[in-house]
Amino acid sequence: MSLLTKNYLEVKKYKGYKVRDSIKNIVLKIGLKLYELTDVKNILLRPKIQFIYIHHVFDDEVFNFEKLILKLMKTNTFITHSDAISRIENNMIDKPYISISSDDGFKNNLNAAKILDKYNIKCCFFINPDSIGLKDFDDIKNYCKNKLNMPPVEFLDWEDILYLKKNGHEIGSHSIGHLNFSKLNERAINDNLIESKQILESKCNKINHFAYPYGRLIDFNKMSYDAVFKTGYSSCSSAIRGCHFPSKTNTKRIIIKRDIVIMDHNFSNIFYFLYKNSYGNDQIFLNPFL
Numbered sequence: 553m554s555l556l557t558k559n560y561l562e563v564k565k566y567k568g569y570k571v572r573d574s575i576k577n578i579v580l581k582i583g584l585k586l587y588e589l590t591d592v593k594n595i596l597l598r599p600k601i602q603f604i605y606i607h608h609v610f611d612d613e614v615f616n617f618e619k620l621i622l623k624l625m626k627t628n629t630f631i632t633h634s635d636a637i638s639r640i641e642n643n644m645i646d647k648p649y650i651s652i653s654s655d656d657g658f659k660n661n662l663n664a665a666k667i668l669d670k671y672n673i674k675c676c677f678f679i680n681p682d683s684i685g686l687k688d689f690d691d692i693k694n695y696c697k698n699k700l701n702m703p704p705v706e707f708l709d710w711e712d713i714l715y716l717k718k719n720g721h722e723i724g725s726h727s728i729g730h731l732n733f734s735k736l737n738e739r740a741i742n743d744n745l746i747e748s749k750q751i752l753e754s755k756c757n758k759i760n761h762f763a764y765p766y767g768r769l770i771d772f773n774k775m776s777y778d779a780v781f782k783t784g785y786s787s788c789s790s791a792i793r794g795c796h797f798p799s800k801t802n803t804k805r806i807i808i809k810r811d812i813v814i815m816d817h818n819f820s821n822i823f824y825f826l827y828k829n830s831y832g833n834d835q836i837f838l839n840p841f842l
């Protein structure tokens with residue numbers, strides 16, 4: 553088990569250094585400075601719901617994760633995924649809210665939970681039932697490499713998931729097999745949604761939320777959008793950046809926009825997008841399928 557990845561530094565080595573990332577960091581840093589300098593309206597305080605999501609909090613990311621949570625707590629009220637969805641649906645967005653979720657079910661999500669529990673913040677963990685409790689090193693290595701483009705990282709087991717649930721966190725489905733839903737036919741999509749829900753519900757009561765693997769607009773389609781609600785979920789989350797503003801119309805069956813957060817990133821990388829989202833148009837709710 554010592555071969556399993558414990559630090560984000562190892563992930564960076566695995567993925568390789570990219571000049572593109574350094575350039576992006578510089579551009580976002582300048583962009584954030586410009587936002588901060590011209591922000592006479594205190595734009596981050598606009599009423600809205602911002603969803604953020606993580607994949608991991610490795611041992612060398614714990615310090616930054618806590619720092620980020622404390623920084624976000626200054627201007628936002630943290631709410632659960634269910635509360636956030638309900639506030640969008642019922643047009644009850646009266647101040648800046650933030651909701652955190654996590655995809656892929658790595659064991660190091662327990663590091664995140666430890667910090668979140670300290671501040672009584674509840675996360676929604678989107679789990680792939682077929683990765684729960686994988687123990688064989690080669691199975692872990694292949695799953696991480698082929699599905700997640702990651703070095704071998706240990707996954708949560710059932711005991712961990714029940715522990716998270718006991719601490720008030722929510723559990724959602726992230727599909728069986730971490731598949732790209734735009735490449736599946738209707739039957740495979742329905743079966744996957746139903747089966748992943750059933751497996752999780754066999755231990756965790758009702759599962760209401762689903763997050764698309766990969767999650768960009770090209771990774772799902774109208775068929776998979778309709779299927780999520782038809783098979784009994786009440787929300788579907790994407791990996792499309794943005795946030796949700798108060799609106800009286802188009803508030804049902806929303807595709808949830810989420811901003812990815814990687815602790816290793818400079819915080820300007822995160823706050824640039826939070827600013828950008830806050831300047832967004834009030835009435836635009838992302839739902840290309842309605």
Ligand SMILES: [Zn+2]
Binds near residue numbers: 730764
């Ligand atoms: Zn994923």
